Amino acid sequence: MDNEHGSELGTQEYWESSYNREIRNYKSHGDVGEIWFDEDSQQRVIDWLLKQEEICKQTTVLDVGCGNGMFLVGLANEGFSQLTGVDYSPKAVELAQNIAQDNNLSITYKVADLTQLQNELGTFDVVHDKGTFDAISLCPDNPKEKRALYLTTVEKLLRTADSLFIITSCNWTEEELATNFGEKFVRHHTIPTPTFKFGGKVGNVVTSVVFKKL
Ligand SMILES: C[S@@+](CC[C@H](N)C(=O)[O-])C[C@H]1O[C@@H](n2cnc3c(N)ncnc32)[C@H](O)[C@@H]1O
Structure with missing residues (x-):
């Protein structure tokens, strides 16, 4: 993803038609669809969470822009019980609900647009984003304003000053995110991610950073 230009990946229509296709695939041959930035980047975050003293299986986790919900499925398989996913694509939520149900997992899913205030969602100990800030950054109209609205929403969704906002991005560096x-x-x-070397410089393909409220 490129953060300078708008793209169809920044539109709700794109995601709705993409999950519409994925839900058909899931129903016909059980394929859960794309796991963005591969399963390793998801597992790195889960492994990090499991190592934190302040995190327990009752920790409340919200996955923003959850897509097919596979990050939450990963946490549920580790025994986490207070899991919620939101996405502005109703088809993503339908797909995620189907996957959770078929695996006998209790995960709450809701349709919500993160660029609008979400007073009914409540607050959480952990808010997780993988690829959603990236997608919002690609919005063809007013991406800067959309990013600011998103950050205001996330801040309000964090329960306390110690709550964690974990983001994995492929189009912003750690410094740019900070x-x-x-x-x-x-x-x-x-959270360390694999590095590559190009032209004498070392870079990361994906970045995973944990933030707290100021
Ligand atoms: C790159 S996908 C990542 C999906 C999932 N997090 C994953 O890692 O597989 C971006 C997701 O963000 C969702 N999304 C984009 N803008 C959103 C918004 N304003 N509010 C809620 N969800 C949004 C899209 O529908 C899509 O599911």
């Missing part, structure tokens, strides 16, 4: 979020969040930890 700068973007600087008015509301402070960097707490960086």
Whole structure:
């Protein structure tokens, strides 16, 4: 993803038609669809959470822009019990609900647009984003305003000053995320991700950073 230009990946129509296709695939041959940035990046976050003393199986987790919900399925398989996923695509929510139900997992899913205030969702100990801020950044109209609205929503969704906002991005570097979020969040930890070397510089394909409220 590229953060300078709008793209169809920043529109609700794109995601709705994409999950419409994925739900048909799931129903016909059980394929859960795309796991963004591969399963390793999801597992790295889950492994990190499992190692934190303050995190327990009753910790409340909200996955924002949950898509097919596979991150929450991963946490549910580890015994987490207070799991919620939201997405602005009703078809994504339908797909995620089907997958959870078929695996006998109790996960709450709701349709919600994160660029609008979400007073009814409540607050959470952990808010997780994988690829959603990236998608919002690609919105063809007013991406800067949409990013700001998203960050206001996330801040309100965090329960306390110690609650965690974990984000995995492929189109923002760690420094860019810290700068973007600087008015509301402070960097707490960086979850190591694989690096590559190009032209003498070392970079990351994906970045996973944990923030806390300022
Ligand atoms: C790149 S996909 C990532 C899906 C999932 N997090 C994963 O890792 O597989 C981006 C997701 O964000 C959702 N999304 C984009 N903008 C959103 C918004 N404003 N509110 C809620 N969900 C949004 C899309 O519908 C899509 O499911």
